[in-house]
Amino acid sequence: MSRVPNNWPNFLNSKPVNEKGEWSPEWQNLLQQFFSFAQNNLSNEGHVMPAQSNANITLLGAKDNVPNGTVWHDETNNVLKVKLNNVIKTITVT
Numbered sequence: 001m002s003r004v005p006n007n008w009p010n011f012l013n014s015k016p017v018n019e020k021g022e023w024s025p026e027w028q029n030l031l032q033q034f035f036s037f038a039q040n041n042l043s044n045e046g047h048v049m050p051a052q053s054n055a056n057i058t059l060l061g062a063k064d065n066v067p068n069g070t071v072w073h074d075e076t077n078n079v080l081k082v083k084l085n086n087v088i089k090t091i092t093v094t
Helices: 025-041 054-061
Strands: 071-074 079-084 087-091
Touching (some): 054 087
Antiparallel strands (some): 079 087
16 A cells, blocks of 8 residues: 655755756755645545554554644554544544
């Protein structure tokens, strides 16, 4: 099963263009990473949820820096899960 990259590129605090008005190599790389991530994971057809194992979702859900409303694809059980009120819940379809 392919994993969705779930890390956005870091912001660069550097000069984005050189004296000729061309993108700096660092900013070219940043923009390439950003647009590649967006094209692979965001579209009019839907959004790809980051895939994690059930065990990893449990670990992530316990972290304070993972906010309520975070959604994952549980690749162990092939279901979607969400953190609500600091509890991991399975999203069910009826």
